[in-house]
Amino acid sequence: xxxxxxxxxxxxxxxxxxxxxxxxxxxxxxxxxxxxxxxxxxxxxxxxxxxxxxxxxxxxxxxxxxxxxxxxxxxxxxxxxxxxxxxxxxxxxxxxxxxxxxxxxxxxxxxxxxxxxxxxxxxxxxxxxxxxx
Numbered sequence: 001x002x003x004x005x006x007x008x009x010x011x012x013x014x015x016x017x018x019x020x021x022x023x024x025x026x027x028x029x030x031x032x033x034x035x036x037x038x039x040x041x042x043x044x045x046x047x048x049x050x051x052x053x054x055x056x057x058x059x060x061x062x063x064x065x066x067x068x069x070x071x072x073x074x075x076x077x078x079x080x081x082x083x084x085x086x087x088x089x090x091x092x093x094x095x096x097x098x099x100x101x102x103x104x105x106x107x108x109x110x111x112x113x114x115x116x117x118x119x120x121x122x123x124x125x126x127x128x129x130x131x132x133x
Contacts, residue, residue: 003028018090032077037070044069 007024
């Protein structure tokens, strides 16, 4: 099924045009992101990173090695996608809003993230005592 066929079908079912476009775009970007992930995995294999294993825990850690490069590839595509949406008229007449101020939840989550970051760096470089049970 083509993403345009999906979008046109949803419009035929009287979905709002923006919702139909969002579903079609998500469908299309899913396959683009999967092909990007496979391309990055091939490049990592060529560099000597062993990604194939039958051990489920090792498979999870290998997947995490792949997540960051795929995330950066998706983020690189964001500006192009935004320009495309603007050219199609989805931002016409709308102003970009700021994110707003910080509340207590934002500060707590930021502090938790910083503590986890410092903890993981300390564990990586051996600054923390080993916990053996």
